[in-house]
Amino acid sequence: MEVLELARWQFGITTVYHFLMVPLTIGLSILVAAMQTRWVRTGELRHLKMTKFWGKLLLVNFAMGVVTGIVQEFQFGMNWSAYSRFVGDVFGAPLAMEGLVAFFVESTFLGLWIFGWDRLPKKVHLACAWAFSLATMASAYFILAANSWMQHPVGVTFENGKPTMNSIWAVLTNNTALAAIPHTLAGAFSVAAAFLVGVAGWHLWRRGDHEDVWRTSLRLGGWVGVAAFAVLAITGDTQGKLMFEQQPMKMASAEALCHTEKPASFSIIAIGDVAGSNCEDVKTFNVPALLSFLAHNDFKTEVKGVEDLITEYQAKYGTNYPDDPALGSLAGKPIDYVPNLPVTYWGFRMMIGFGAVSAGIGLLALWLTRRGRLPGGRWFPLLVLGGIATPFLGNSAGWIFTEMGRQPFVVVPNPSGVDGVWMFTAQAVSRLTTGEVWTSLIALTTVYAALGVVELYLMRKYVRGGVDAVMPPPKDSDTTEGDTLAFAY
Amino acid sequence: MTLETVWFVVIAFFWLGYLFLEGFDFGVGMLLPVLARDNTERRVMVNTIGPVWDGNEVWLIVAGGAMFAAFPEWYASLFSAAYLPLLLVLLALIGRGVAFEYRGKVDSDRWRRSWDRVIVAGSWIPPLGVGLILATTVLGLPLDADGNRIGSAFAAFRWDTVLGAVAIAAFSLTHGAAFLALKTSGELRERARTTAIRALPFAMVPMVAFLSVVQWRTGTLWTLLAFGISAVAAAVAWLRLRADRDGQAFAALGVVIAGTAVTMFGALFPNVLPSTLDAANTLTIAGAASSPYTLTVMTWVAVFGAPAVLIYQGWTYWVFRKRIGTQHIPAVHAP
Numbered sequence: 001m002e003v004l005e006l007a008r009w010q011f012g013i014t015t016v017y018h019f020l021m022v023p024l025t026i027g028l029s030i031l032v033a034a035m036q037t038r039w040v041r042t043g044e045l046r047h048l049k050m051t052k053f054w055g056k057l058l059l060v061n062f063a064m065g066v067v068t069g070i071v072q073e074f075q076f077g078m079n080w081s082a083y084s085r086f087v088g089d090v091f092g093a094p095l096a097m098e099g100l101v102a103f104f105v106e107s108t109f110l111g112l113w114i115f116g117w118d119r120l121p122k123k124v125h126l127a128c129a130w131a132f133s134l135a136t137m138a139s140a141y142f143i144l145a146a147n148s149w150m151q152h153p154v155g156v157t158f159e160n161g162k163p164t165m166n167s168i169w170a171v172l173t174n175n176t177a178l179a180a181i182p183h184t185l186a187g188a189f190s191v192a193a194a195f196l197v198g199v200a201g202w203h204l205w206r207r208g209d210h211e212d213v214w215r216t217s218l219r220l221g222g223w224v225g226v227a228a229f230a231v232l233a234i235t236g237d238t239q240g241k242l243m244f245e246q247q248p249m250k251m252a253s254a255e256a257l258c259h260t261e262k263p264a265s266f267s268i269i270a271i272g273d274v275a276g277s278n279c280e281d282v283k284t285f286n287v288p289a290l291l292s293f294l295a296h297n298d299f300k301t302e303v304k305g306v307e308d309l310i311t312e313y314q315a316k317y318g319t320n321y322p323d324d325p326a327l328g329s330l331a332g333k334p335i336d337y338v339p340n341l342p343v344t345y346w347g348f349r350m351m352i353g354f355g356a357v358s359a360g361i362g363l364l365a366l367w368l369t370r371r372g373r374l375p376g377g378r379w380f381p382l383l384v385l386g387g388i389a390t391p392f393l394g395n396s397a398g399w400i401f402t403e404m405g406r407q408p409f410v411v412v413p414n415p416s417g418v419d420g421v422w423m424f425t426a427q428a429v430s431r432l433t434t435g436e437v438w439t440s441l442i443a444l445t446t447v448y449a450a451l452g453v454v455e456l457y458l459m460r461k462y463v464r465g466g467v468d469a470v471m472p473p474p475k476d477s478d479t480t481e482g483d484t485l486a487f488a489y
Numbered sequence: 490m491t492l493e494t495v496w497f498v499v500i501a502f503f504w505l506g507y508l509f510l511e512g513f514d515f516g517v518g519m520l521l522p523v524l525a526r527d528n529t530e531r532r533v534m535v536n537t538i539g540p541v542w543d544g545n546e547v548w549l550i551v552a553g554g555a556m557f558a559a560f561p562e563w564y565a566s567l568f569s570a571a572y573l574p575l576l577l578v579l580l581a582l583i584g585r586g587v588a589f590e591y592r593g594k595v596d597s598d599r600w601r602r603s604w605d606r607v608i609v610a611g612s613w614i615p616p617l618g619v620g621l622i623l624a625t626t627v628l629g630l631p632l633d634a635d636g637n638r639i640g641s642a643f644a645a646f647r648w649d650t651v652l653g654a655v656a657i658a659a660f661s662l663t664h665g666a667a668f669l670a671l672k673t674s675g676e677l678r679e680r681a682r683t684t685a686i687r688a689l690p691f692a693m694v695p696m697v698a699f700l701s702v703v704q705w706r707t708g709t710l711w712t713l714l715a716f717g718i719s720a721v722a723a724a725v726a727w728l729r730l731r732a733d734r735d736g737q738a739f740a741a742l743g744v745v746i747a748g749t750a751v752t753m754f755g756a757l758f759p760n761v762l763p764s765t766l767d768a769a770n771t772l773t774i775a776g777a778a779s780s781p782y783t784l785t786v787m788t789w790v791a792v793f794g795a796p797a798v799l800i801y802q803g804w805t806y807w808v809f810r811k812r813i814g815t816q817h818i819p820a821v822h823a824p
């Protein structure tokens with residue numbers, strides 16, 4: 001493999017792995033802050049137990065999110081230095097803002113929250129929980145603004161062969177970002193919600209102690225999951241319409257649409273090879289005109305197929321890569337403008353499908369626990385614990401779709417915007433030896449895998465341990481030291 | 490002062506903040522197997538930095554992010570050229586961060602011993618790696634006209650950059666010992682103080698040697714002044730440690746690293762990454778900087794953001810200002 005492929009694998013693995021922890025962290029930190037708020041306001045022990053239990057699982061996860069995030073920031077310079085040079089004037093700004101305005105707040109106030117239980121007044125301590133959980137959302141905002149600029153470059157002029165920023169406001173209020181942010185945050189809440197439903201549902205089913213804790217948690221998770229799915233559907237629809245305008249090839253690839261259709265139908269599922277020469281033959285359960293609606297809010301809009309788009313892209317961006325040795329074996333070769341269709345077609349369906357299944361499980365769990373009922377049946381724990389995986393899979397599929405769907409571009413041309421601001425992925429990569437990138441790919445993946453195993457082990461241990469594992473028994477008055485830390489590593 | 494110069498200073502400040510803050514928490518990790526006699530003492534040590542290490546680490550993220558925003562060419566060339574050292578730093582930081590969080594999560598000696606090893610490795614490798622990378626940016630790399638590295642993957646490993654790596658690691662160890670003397674009580678504190686007194690003179694040898702190389706090659710009069718202040722501060726730190734004044738010694742060591750950073754970045758200015766191949770390929774602040782608009786935007790962000798960070802991080806240190814000792818450590822409680 002060449003440096004390009006290795007660097008893409010590394011980016012994909014690091015990003016998907018990082019984004020297993022991040023959504024759980026974002027969703028859970030807000031929910032934990034809400035639980036703690038209820039406790040401070042009502043003084044009910046149930047809410048304190050919830051805060052402690054879910055807070056502990058949050059911390060096990062948070063550490064992993066932080067450390068994998070560091071790799072994210074440095075890999076632009078390490079593996080994608082040509083990209084960094086090209087976009088640095090604009091792309092670095094939201095990234096640096098994330099660090100300076102959001103990430104500092106997050107990690108500092110998280111430390112204060114963990115260790116501040118006995119050191120800070122109750123309300124100040126609660127404010128720390130809100131500070132770090134809101135900062136996780138601010139982090140998401142800046143990172144998505146940076147990512148959205150790659151999907152839809154705005155706020156720049158093209159000078160001396162490079163995009164030069166002329167409006168930070170345009171970058172931070174990019175319509176692509178404004179649609180991606182609620183969508184991604186809703187995805188984060190659906191992860192946290194499914195986690196609550198799964199873990200609390202299992203405890204309820206086991207008829208263990210602290211039933212009030214598990215019932216309240218499950219119902220909170222159920223409602224949050226359903227609400228998150230509603231937001232996902234609405235914002236997903238908005239994103240589809242923007243994609244139709246901004247990245248028509250990605251739109252066509254989502255459907256593996258070979259030929260232009262008017263009106264265009266949407267297929268639920270396909271059998272066989274969607275990337276084949278007659279791909280539309282194997283699609284089944286077509287919903288007539290639905291793709292037109294997704295693209296443009298009516299049932300008759302023409303949606304361009306891959307074949308027609310290739311001709312358009314070739315006319316605008318050339319038929320061959322430049323004959324530059326920096327492009328490796330791609331130098332001078334024809335440009336393939338079509339993303340990997342099986343990946344985009346199935347990624348799109350998995351994103352929607354897993355999201356829907358997750359919300360369905362939440363709804364079912366709410367129904368089964370209505371008016372004080374307890375869930376029975378051996379299938380129930382399997383369903384809710386299995387359900388924890390569904391929004392994770394949906395999120396990963398969504399990211400893989402959105403990033404793979406813009407290939408071969410790393411910065412996607414903006415059809416309605418600035419001329420010249422686009423970059424092929426092949427041009428973005430650093431001039432490294434394959435040995436270096438192999439080393440980092442193998443080392444990072446091995447470490448991720450090992451830590452993934454450890455994390456799952458710890459999560460399982462704390463999930464099974466329940467409330468008693470996170471709240472030490474009340475101190476025996478004879479042995480009270482009076483001065484021990486309420487929380488210590 | 491031009492905006493480029495302002496941002497050069499801001500980035501030097503972020504690196505200094507990183508070397509100062511995570512410097513001592515690396516030192517605590519390095520000394521874990523040396524100073525602690527049992528698990529309770531190890532927990533005391535870890536808990537001295539427990540509430541702050543994560544916030545300290547963000548200084549690295551922000552130093553990197555600020556380089557990307559203000560000097561994309563610097564960010565791209567340095568981090569792709571120094572690929573292997575940076576990879577080692579990242580791997581070590583991954584393990585270290587997780588280790589702090591996980592070491593107490595299972596009540597088993599084997600489990601704790603394994604994570605302690607990760608903490609020790611994770612506390613030695615990053616200061617060595619960051620020292621190597623910063624020494625590389627000061628002393629230069631074989632760069633071609635596009636800012637790409639010519640030469641092998643190991644081009645960043647040279648005697649002079651390795652000297653810089655050792656200097657930063659040795660400083661971190663001493664700084665960590667002084668921090669522990671300031672933050673702990675009882676026997677642990679005595680051991681930390683003795684270690685700091687013994688380590689300091691040795692730690693200054695690579696530091697003085699490295700700064701002499703830097704000063705010799707590209708130093709100016711005022712970097713020589715900073716170098717001098719650094720050396721005096723080291724002597725003051727040693728005397729204050731002997732006089733049992735931990736706080737003053739810790740502050741004096743802060744001056745040592747500040748003088749070091751000023752010498753290094755002052756000797757680098759107005760370059761950001763010299764080419765050892767051809768002076769024409771050297772990256773300068775003017776050539777590597779973002780547009781004036783981007784720098785202006787970032788300046789506003791920094792004007793409001795940076796003081797806020799200093800205030801709330803300072804408050805964190807205030808909240809957790811008490812010394813801790815073995816009597817403060819609760820019983821192990823894990824599922």
